[in-house]
Amino acid sequence: MTERDTTAQVERAQSAALRLANVDAADRDAALGAIADAIRDNSEAILAANREDVEEAEAMLADGEYTQALVDRLKLDEAKLDDIAGMVESVAEQDDPLGETLEARELDEELELYKLSVPIGVVATIFESRPDALVQIAALALKSGNAVILKGGSEASESNRVLYETILSATEDLPDGWATLIEAHEEVDRLLELDDMVDLVMPRGSSEFVSYIQDNTQIPVLGHTEGICHVYVDEAADLDMAEDIALDAKVQYPAVCNAVETLLVDESVAADFLPAVVERYRDAGVVLRGDDATREHVDIDPATDDDWDTEYGDLELSIKVVSDLYDAVDHINAHGSKHTESIVTGDAERAETFMTGVDAASVFHNASTRFADGYRYGLGAEVGISTGKIHARGPVGLEGLTTYKYYLEGDGQLVATYAGEDAVPFTHEALDADWNPGHRSRRD
């Protein structure tokens, strides 16, 4: 495949995006239903293709090129495929993110401004070894009216191709080019150069992988690299509550980005708190490392400076004693990844100081960091978690795949009327936001 081919494919996606933006919600949802059905109907072919990928990966595993974790992520079975189809159906059931009136204002009589949600245009995903990522991003893109470019890893090439063909065959009524699979590995760098044509890229993979994408494109990236989250046990904490939260935040599911990596303990409660929580961590099999002040109270290994910047993603935890609330905030702002930070305290004012002082997408008071999640937040489908600050932050729902467009409905108004010495003033009155002019049919 040549550079020209990639550009041509993305151009076709751009044209498709313009048409897809005007496909009714009902038709988009029907297409999602058809995709789910097609995945179930075509499970035999999909699983056969997946077996080829898995066999090849297992051979590489023997050579030491791939890890067992990669092979596990790659592997599909009937139950997983059914889950994937169910995920597509659940995306269809979400509220339509398009045509929502975000603002409505009368500028003058018969001159009405509406700010409506619309698709972004062309979104791309680049993902490693999880064939479900292809289906998930395609479904989210379709629901939000975006054309999508899909680039999977070579280790899943057979699975990806069959899944892609299954999706296309189920959506022949949609604008040609709404979904495009890019297969050649060298196409990634070409795709990342097309910042004039691709509006958003959503990488799915390891921290290193997402970092690589971020460092090598000017396309806005929706994603997150590492999650270094903290729980701070304040001097005014209910220590029983703090123990429970500290445990839940680490052991309930340690592999995910919203699990805690460093526990910060106020020095005034360290002697009371640390022995009990350390015993519970040990019972749960958590490997602990602490700073000197921590080790005065409990017998654990010493932490190094690297520990404060490490996402273990496993049953491992570092513990640090801080001198006060401000010391905790400073540590978090120096070492956190702006993901999720939690304070345990009975003092509302101290909670507010912590929550406004730490720079993170999610700040919690008396709750486990593990709540930072689109489903738990009630956002519906989760598009991703963003540790960036622009466009979308924290757990991102379907609105992360939309932008907006201003619709102005006039009656022949000229700017000259509102300028100069005899300028007519604007009224600038809020309008009923339930009605909108641009998407009447879509909202019926």
Next chain:
Amino acid sequence: MTERDTTAQVERAQSAALRLANVDAADRDAALGAIADAIRDNSEAILAANREDVEEAEAMLADGEYTQALVDRLKLDEAKLDDIAGMVESVAEQDDPLGETLEARELDEELELYKLSVPIGVVATIFESRPDALVQIAALALKSGNAVILKGGSEASESNRVLYETILSATEDLPDGWATLIEAHEEVDRLLELDDMVDLVMPRGSSEFVSYIQDNTQIPVLGHTEGICHVYVDEAADLDMAEDIALDAKVQYPAVCNAVETLLVDESVAADFLPAVVERYRDAGVVLRGDDATREHVDIDPATDDDWDTEYGDLELSIKVVSDLYDAVDHINAHGSKHTESIVTGDAERAETFMTGVDAASVFHNASTRFADGYRYGLGAEVGISTGKIHARGPVGLEGLTTYKYYLEGDGQLVATYAGEDAVPFTHEALDADWNPGHRSRRD
């Protein structure tokens, strides 16, 4: 100045940003008032510094290095300074963009999620030859609680330095480092590399200048390059209205980005419409170029392919006859700059097809493209106009300098309670959005 110095300055801005985010609205507004006063009080020194810049620029003008337009933009006088101070006061009068509750949801009893607007962090501006840009961006950044990096052109260095010192001396109570002036020319490229530290850059200058910034940084850019806007006169247009709109959109102020550059005329009305509008354009001194079909009806110079992609920014206009509404939409999507597009038609359904079909930040029905402006839209202070689609689009108000943060107020909840076989369901009920936990004092 070394690379290390720039990095150290931006690090200081990062620290300041964390503290500035917690400065009350009243204190931010008071600081803006103090800046306005200081500019008026210090006008003699500011104008003296400005005279040095202007004299040097006039010498370069003689050498042909600078243009007269640059010298005009550079020059300040008492009246302009008073306008600048008034602009700072009007920014202070805007509603506080921070601490707004964007969403509020109960996840379960005593577990409440609030999405609140917060500052982005560190914003930078890089601007050419307009000393007022320094003051304007500093005021907008302060109002929205962001630390700001200011980098002006060398031609305005004396003016910028005195304005910056005036601002700093008026805001000694604000966190040290909230505003930073960077002077060395070579610092621009260093600044543009600090994408891990600077959250947003707002260039102010020519299209070429903004393009250069966009092409040379991974920091998100809020700005616009060119504005190639169209007026489409539909077959169902009121032709008198169309004439007025076509004139207003070009001649009311031709130098700005929301002025029309190409007039598209449906072939069914070309014979009736073109002679009259061309006469009025000629009376207004507009230089016209048209395609062959246009020139069958009126005697004007031929347009070349380049005309469809040119922002004249002057009393010049290209005219094209299109075969129908869809032809107009296709032309706009191929040649427009996603800025502002207007259809004149008496047919609401055709208007909707146009408005949903063209890809632009603002789409108008029976109104002049010149309405695309933050003030006319009622947005209050205009931060800029964005032709990007991510984060902020079209005319951007102060909310373009904010992001959001999720606040979760709990009572010791654990995720384990809501997972597994006996999972407690979430309630996910909307909460009264008027109250918020994080910024009580700020909203009083």
